[in-house]
Amino acid sequence: MENAGNPIITEVELKNVHKTFMNHNEAIHVLKGISGKVPKGSILTIIGPSGSGKSTILSLCNLLITPDEGEVHIQGKEVRKWEVQELRRQVGIAFQNAPMLTGTALENLTLPARLQGRTLDNPEKYMEYVGLSKDLLTREAKELSGGQRQRLSLARTLVNNPSVLLLDEVTSALDSISGHEIEELILRLNREQQTTILWVTHDLAQAERVGDQTWLIMDGRLIEAAPTKQFFAEPKEAKTKQFLDMKRENK
Ligand code: ADP
Numbered sequence: 001m002e003n004a005g006n007p008i009i010t011e012v013e014l015k016n017v018h019k020t021f022m023n024h025n026e027a028i029h030v031l032k033g034i035s036g037k038v039p040k041g042s043i044l045t046i047i048g049p050s051g052s053g054k055s056t057i058l059s060l061c062n063l064l065i066t067p068d069e070g071e072v073h074i075q076g077k078e079v080r081k082w083e084v085q086e087l088r089r090q091v092g093i094a095f096q097n098a099p100m101l102t103g104t105a106l107e108n109l110t111l112p113a114r115l116q117g118r119t120l121d122n123p124e125k126y127m128e129y130v131g132l133s134k135d136l137l138t139r140e141a142k143e144l145s146g147g148q149r150q151r152l153s154l155a156r157t158l159v160n161n162p163s164v165l166l167l168d169e170v171t172s173a174l175d176s177i178s179g180h181e182i183e184e185l186i187l188r189l190n191r192e193q194q195t196t197i198l199w200v201t202h203d204l205a206q207a208e209r210v211g212d213q214t215w216l217i218m219d220g221r222l223i224e225a226a227p228t229k230q231f232f233a234e235p236k237e238a239k240t241k242q243f244l245d246m247k248r249e250n251k
Helices: 054-061 084-090 105-109 111-115 123-129 134-138 146-158 176-193 204-210 228-233 238-249
Strands: 010-023 026-039 043-047 069-074 091-094 164-168 196-200 213-218 221-227
Touching: 010 054, 010 196, 026 054, 026 069, 026 196, 026 213, 026 221, 043 054, 043 204, 054 069, 054 164, 054 196, 084 091, 091 146, 105 111, 105 123, 105 134, 105 146, 111 146, 123 134, 123 146, 146 176, 164 176, 176 196, 176 204, 204 228, 204 238, 213 228, 213 238, 221 228, 221 238
Parallel strands: 043 196, 043 213, 091 164, 164 196
Antiparallel strands: 010 026, 010 069, 213 221
16 A cells, blocks of 8 residues: 555545435345445455445445435545535546547547536647557547557546546456556556545456455445455455355356
8 A cells, every 4th residue: 555654544435325226116225334444545446246236336436326324425525515526526437338428539538628618738648648549539439449448438537637536347348458458557547646446346366466455245235344465365254255265166
């Protein structure tokens, strides 16, 4: 963790968070009292079975949804007290399929600035940072390869210089070489900008490689939260051991 020697500042905190969705008149209690802290500048990896509530946790951190009960604090301030555009500048999000709008890479890259009524002075700088040629700026974003789109998606988030980055399976649609390159890019961002990262991944090896802390979410509950090395080497909870064994057997 980059904070070694410095006092630990909490960047993201969940306090007894509950979330229920209505699905065809049926209430699904998706998060059942999640509490935890993420220190500034650290990487939290979030693992767990599909449908256990991992993406829902991310969505709560930048007001894509709100909790029914409990609180989510970013930099000590509850999300509902933030002005939503300001919160989303501070808390960026990137998804598995790196969704792009119709238009060129440049139009996609400059979108966050345009939404704020400003112009982006040097789009080339962001392209260079994420390892994309500036020649791609004039290309249709939807025609870029999966790896290029994910780089562009991260560049678009970086325009706001976010303090927190929420990553939802950002490498799982990519081949292993592109996936590793994106992983390296995110780690560099964390190192150079001290960006706090909440990283949902189904790839256990990745969760172990990149995390400072790891959470296991099952059926809307936080089963185990521990420093990543300890989480994988000496899990404390029987459910964690079972989950890790099951995933390792299925490899
Ligand atoms: P995970 O990321 O662990 O795969 P999600 O957080 O995406 O899990 O979803 C948890 C559960 O909540 C799933 O059953 C999903 O169908 C449901 N869910 C998620 N978002 C919504 C929504 N907007 N409306 C209704 N149900 C939802």
